Amino acid sequence: MKMQMTKVRVKVADYDSLPERAGQAVTVGGENIxxxxxxxxxxxxxxxxxxxxxxxxxxxxxxxxxxxxxxxYDLKISLDDGKVQAPDTGEVKTYHVEVIENEVYITI
Structure with missing residues (x-):
């Protein structure tokens, strides 16, 4: 019998605190995002x-x-699906994001 993992929506930041066109690292449930x-x-x-x-x-x-x-390594990675663009290969995990009243949530 296969167990289903429950997805959880977690607040990770305030929208206004996110810098534009730059990354902000967060850790949620042991995952580095x-x-x-x-x-x-x-x-x-x-x-x-x-x-x-x-x-x-x-x-x-x-x-x-x-x-x-x-x-x-200058790999070009899609923010939509996490796939590395040709000619390189690979991918990263992506997360569903919602912004609700200035709060940013991801689903893990």
């Missing part, structure tokens, strides 16, 4: 781990549109 507030106001969340085999974090990634660029 980085939030990005895009220039259009949308907030995205991905795991704070470079998909490169040597590792690293993404908190200092450069944001451009719907992509971030790994600060160490």
């Amino acid at each position: 980085v939030l990005f507030r895009k220039s259009n106001g949308d907030v995205k969340a991905v795991e704070n781990r470079s998909p490169h085999r040597k590792g690293g974090t993404l908190a200092d990634a450069l944001v451009s549109g719907k992509f971030i660029y790994c600060p160490v």
